[in-house]
Amino acid sequence: MASLKLSPSSPISIPKSSGIVGRRGVSFLVRAEQSPSSNSDLQDKCQRRRVVVTLGVVAPWISLLSKAPSSFAAESKKGFMTVSDNKDAYAFVYPFGWQEVVIEGQDKVYKDVIEPLESVSVNLIPTSKQNIKDFGPPKEIAETLVKKVLAPPNQKTTLIDASEQEVDGKTYYQFEFTAQARNYTRHALGVITVFNGKFYTLTTGANERRWEKMKDRLHTVVDSFKITV
Helix, strand or coil: CCCCCCCCCCCCCCCCCCCCCCCCEEEEEEEECCCCHHHHHHHHHHHHHEEEEEECCCCCCCHHHHHHHHHHHHHHHEEEEEEEEECCCEEEEECCCCCEEECCCCCCEEEEECCCCCEEEEEEEECCCCCCCHHHCCCHHHHHHHHHHHCCCCCCEEEEEEEEEEEECEEEEEEEEEEEEEEEEEEEEEEEEEEEEEEEEEEEEHHHHHHHHHHHHHHHEEEEEEEEC
């Protein structure tokens, strides 16, 4: 089994999304009643009275969201904000109200300022593997990460579940675990994958006493993590 070691990664960049506006033409023909006149005047007046009005109709944004990539569709999730990193090719959502913080060795971190155990972080390390399956099955990899990387050595960890998902031809391992300290227990979720020479790890969680309240939102965070290339 390959060993895993954390190392600082490059800064994240948050791109600005661009919209596409569709147009369609609608023509109106406006006629006016004409008075007797010479042939040339009559023709000139008729031409002046024929007015073609073209109206540009802006397509609703909601129709564009249905055609947008999944990382941008996540912006429509109520109560969540989207992070999209073009440089490292990943995206995820986090609960509205969490604040960005800088932690050495992490590519991106957001957390609740009142409940510090409620957070999400993304870590990237280089790897020579081409697929997460090259490291082993989900349970084996998750247990190693939880015990050696994701929790301090003085905390008692328990792996609750580990599974494999295939999305757009890419393999992801998801897992659930608890880490028990002296004064609290953190209930957490994680997702890992490998792409383009990088081992991606996203983890999110909350205090065990708030798990029932937060678990649906935290599952949304983990399920939203995707490689965007």
